[in-house]
Amino acid sequence: MARGRRPGHQDTRESVLTAAREVFADKGYDGASVRAIAAAAGVDPSLIHHYFGTKEQLFLAAMQAPINPAELIPRILTGDREHMGERLVRTLLHVWDSPAGGAAAAMVRSAVTNDMMARMLREFVVKRLIRRVLADVVSDPAEAATRGTLVASQIAGLIMIRYLIRVEPLASAPPEEIVAMVAPTIQRYLVGDLTA
Amino acid sequence: MARGRRPGHQDTRESVLTAAREVFADKGYDGASVRAIAAAAGVDPSLIHHYFGTKEQLFLAAMQAPINPAELIPRILTGDREHMGERLVRTLLHVWDSPAGGAAAAMVRSAVTNDMMARMLREFVVKRLIRRVLADVVSDPAEAATRGTLVASQIAGLIMIRYLIRVEPLASAPPEEIVAMVAPTIQRYLVGDLTA
Numbered sequence: 001m002a003r004g005r006r007p008g009h010q011d012t013r014e015s016v017l018t019a020a021r022e023v024f025a026d027k028g029y030d031g032a033s034v035r036a037i038a039a040a041a042g043v044d045p046s047l048i049h050h051y052f053g054t055k056e057q058l059f060l061a062a063m064q065a066p067i068n069p070a071e072l073i074p075r076i077l078t079g080d081r082e083h084m085g086e087r088l089v090r091t092l093l094h095v096w097d098s099p100a101g102g103a104a105a106a107m108v109r110s111a112v113t114n115d116m117m118a119r120m121l122r123e124f125v126v127k128r129l130i131r132r133v134l135a136d137v138v139s140d141p142a143e144a145a146t147r148g149t150l151v152a153s154q155i156a157g158l159i160m161i162r163y164l165i166r167v168e169p170l171a172s173a174p175p176e177e178i179v180a181m182v183a184p185t186i187q188r189y190l191v192g193d194l195t196a
Numbered sequence: 197m198a199r200g201r202r203p204g205h206q207d208t209r210e211s212v213l214t215a216a217r218e219v220f221a222d223k224g225y226d227g228a229s230v231r232a233i234a235a236a237a238g239v240d241p242s243l244i245h246h247y248f249g250t251k252e253q254l255f256l257a258a259m260q261a262p263i264n265p266a267e268l269i270p271r272i273l274t275g276d277r278e279h280m281g282e283r284l285v286r287t288l289l290h291v292w293d294s295p296a297g298g299a300a301a302a303m304v305r306s307a308v309t310n311d312m313m314a315r316m317l318r319e320f321v322v323k324r325l326i327r328r329v330l331a332d333v334v335s336d337p338a339e340a341a342t343r344g345t346l347v348a349s350q351i352a353g354l355i356m357i358r359y360l361i362r363v364e365p366l367a368s369a370p371p372e373e374i375v376a377m378v379a380p381t382i383q384r385y386l387v388g389d390l391t392a
Contacts, residue, residue, distance in 0.1 A: 109309055113305055113309050118360070122362070122363050145364070146365050149364070150377060152357050153350065153353035153354045153356070153366065155353065156356045157348070157349035157351065157352040160356065161322075161348050161352055162349070165317060166318070167318050167322050167345050167348060168341070169338075169345060170345035170346070170348075173342070180391050181346060181385075181390045181391070184384070189377075
């Protein structure tokens with residue numbers, strides 16, 4: 001690449017992120033390709049890989065995601081299967097009780113009122129993150145999808161009541177109290193008998 | 197009251213509802229009194245009772261609530277304690293799968309982004325409705341509050357995933373399948389052992 005002919009690194013980064021937001025909004029997470037984003041930004045796809053890594057990492061950067069799921073998922077999967085629900089709830093509360101929680105709340109708020117953000121949340125968080133956890137513990141993919149949405153339902157509601165609407169006493173309860181109360185629900189949704 | 201000096205019934209109804217929305221927004225559900233709403237509307241409190249009944253009924257009319265909780269709560273409480281979670285989930289899905297669900301979804305959407313609606317939802321739905329169900333089954337009020345918010349968390353999340361973000365397969369699952377999967381969670385939150 002000829003120096004002086006291209007914008008600076010910072011400008012390139014910004015134009016890729018802008019293009020990414022547009023293409024993700026237009027095509028959804030699944031439908032957007034790094035190639036299409038590169039074309040929209042007028043750069044080579046290899047440049048995107050160089051700056052951002054995978055499509056997932058590009059997506060997280062474009063959404064200004066406060067949390068990197070790649071760091072969190074191993075915390076849930078590492079350890080015995082009997083305490084997976086417990087680790088999931090503990091990790092969730094740890095992130096949301098941290099300063100990153102405020103930015104995460106803003107993302108969820110906009111997903112509830114904005115179709116584009118809802119689609120992103122649906123495709124990315126539910127399909128990718130939760131199913132990635134489930135792929136490790138459930139063999140039947142159809143069952144994994146059902147279990148994934150059940151886990152998502154309890155997590156979404158916990159976030160809504162504790163962090164968004166802030167209803168007491170759940171809003172101020174110590175994390176470990178919530179872990180004890182909610183983990184059995186998550187554990188059953190993950191690996192338990194769903195019809196009992 | 198001198199005829200011809202007052203606006204017509206329809207106008208009076210409307211001015212009471214407008215005043216009610218303003219006073220509820222300003223003071224919250226608990227802080228708003230029928231007397232204050234009457235004063236804001238320039239009518240006698242007895243007129244409000246005549247047109248709307250209780251403060252709760254006035255609130256539901258002002259919020260254009262698509263659902264009358266007074267009709268639903270007995271459906272949950274009537275019957276054996278062992279199936280209360282089941283009846284709660286079944287009643288919830290019945291309402292949200294009906295045409296009233298669309299209007300209810302609009303209320304929840306605005307509660308997530310609007311502080312005033314969030315406060316209403318918190319005070320009214322959680323404190324009044326859910327605790328009214330719990331008052332019947334739990335003796336300790338402190339415990340009832342915790343159980344109430346746990347029930348609210350699973351209900352709010354189920355509504356969010358099935359009706360607002362519409363994640364499959366939960367979005368299209370037959371109601372009785374969801375009852376079988378989610379009722380045990382609600383049953384435990386209502387009357388089960390929370391630390392096991």
